[in-house]
Amino acid sequence: MINNVYPWQESLFAHWVHAGEGRHHALLFHGKTGIGKLAFAQTLAAGLLCSQPQANGIACGQCQSCHWLAEGAHPDFREITPEDDDAADSSKKKTRKRQQIVIDQIRALHDYLALTSHQVGGMRVVLIHPLEAMNVAASNALLKLLEEPPQRTQFLLVSHQRQALLPTILSRCMQVDMPVPSHAQGLQWLQAQSVAQADWVWHYSGGAPTTVLQDDLDWHGWYQQWSPHLTRGAAMDIALAGGVLIKQGMAAAIQVLQKWLLDLWLSRHQLPLRYHPDAAATLQTLAAKLELSRLLAFQQQLNRFKMTAQHPLNQELQLEQLLLQYKKMFG
Numbered sequence: 541m542i543n544n545v546y547p548w549q550e551s552l553f554a555h556w557v558h559a560g561e562g563r564h565h566a567l568l569f570h571g572k573t574g575i576g577k578l579a580f581a582q583t584l585a586a587g588l589l590c591s592q593p594q595a596n597g598i599a600c601g602q603c604q605s606c607h608w609l610a611e612g613a614h615p616d617f618r619e620i621t622p623e624d625d626d627a628a629d630s631s632k633k634k635t636r637k638r639q640q641i642v643i644d645q646i647r648a649l650h651d652y653l654a655l656t657s658h659q660v661g662g663m664r665v666v667l668i669h670p671l672e673a674m675n676v677a678a679s680n681a682l683l684k685l686l687e688e689p690p691q692r693t694q695f696l697l698v699s700h701q702r703q704a705l706l707p708t709i710l711s712r713c714m715q716v717d718m719p720v721p722s723h724a725q726g727l728q729w730l731q732a733q734s735v736a737q738a739d740w741v742w743h744y745s746g747g748a749p750t751t752v753l754q755d756d757l758d759w760h761g762w763y764q765q766w767s768p769h770l771t772r773g774a775a776m777d778i779a780l781a782g783g784v785l786i787k788q789g790m791a792a793a794i795q796v797l798q799k800w801l802l803d804l805w806l807s808r809h810q811l812p813l814r815y816h817p818d819a820a821a822t823l824q825t826l827a828a829k830l831e832l833s834r835l836l837a838f839q840q841q842l843n844r845f846k847m848t849a850q851h852p853l854n855q856e857l858q859l860e861q862l863l864l865q866y867k868k869m870f871g
């Protein structure tokens with residue numbers, strides 16, 4: 541588990557780690573993807589469980605509790621997240637992530653919380669992320685726990701899409717709007733991680749820099765490979781472009797196209813670009829040739845496609861069909 545908070549979270553962390561008895565039993569950390577919500581919740585969990593935390597509330601990393609956490613075997617900690625599909629799929633290259641948190645996981649949590657905590661006088665921490673991954677049955681089972689919380693149990697809940705949660709769940713939580721980094725904070729942090737082209741990465745991440753690092757990918761290097769293809773517009777070679785774009789999987793390819801399309805749309809409307817300000821001139825030339833109705837139709841198609849991007853079959857073929865739509869936008 542990560543045991544650190546991002547610079548833009550420091551004051552919030554100090555507040556919650558030191559809140560003591562006044563802390564609500566269920567904290568819901570919500571905000572957009574890529575600003576470090578999960579790392580925050582994990583660090584808070586470690587700090588709350590640690591027997592000798594540092595003055596700033598960060599766990600010591602040395603005590604028995606910290607060792608248990610590091611080994612993923614803390615008796616007073618439970619982390620609930622969509623589980624990987626089981627061994628049946630192990631022959632395939634990419635393990636498929638299950639999409640939902642299911643009721644069996646929450647039932648197991650009920651059983652666990654019915655027992656007393658391991659450490660005398662200690663607290664138990666339950667971390668659930670992302671909360672919107674719970675199906676309805678799981679949500680209702682969790683609701684019971686939130687309504688009648690077990691003693692000395694801290695729920696830490698993380699959500700990227702608060703609007704997808706049941707109102708009954710929301711009403712049982714203290715909602716915490718997670719801070720986003722300023723440009724200066726984000727840039728400084730990326731530079732401290734030795735990220736090449738930090739300013740480009742900042743813009744490309746849409747102000748959500750932690751996502752870029754999680755993917756462990758040289759985003760700018762990849763951009764330099766795919767952008768010349770997309771820049772060709774109607775003259776683009778679909779097979780070549782597809783070959784570059786599929787390298788990071790279908791979901792990443794779709795994200796590239798969505799960001800590029802948004803900036804094409806912005807450029808066409810003479811608005812500031814969001815993700816590719818460095819390519820303003822190129823995008824302007826391309827945008828002038830656009831047929832707007834086709835761009836909008838393609839955007840909708842990509843949105844629909846995103847829902848099924850986990851599907852492993854015929855990804856190359858599917859991507860080539862999408863790229864054909866791309867070319868058609870330019871007449």
Ligand SMILES: [Zn+2]
Nearest residue numbers: 590600603606
């Ligand atoms: Zn410790």
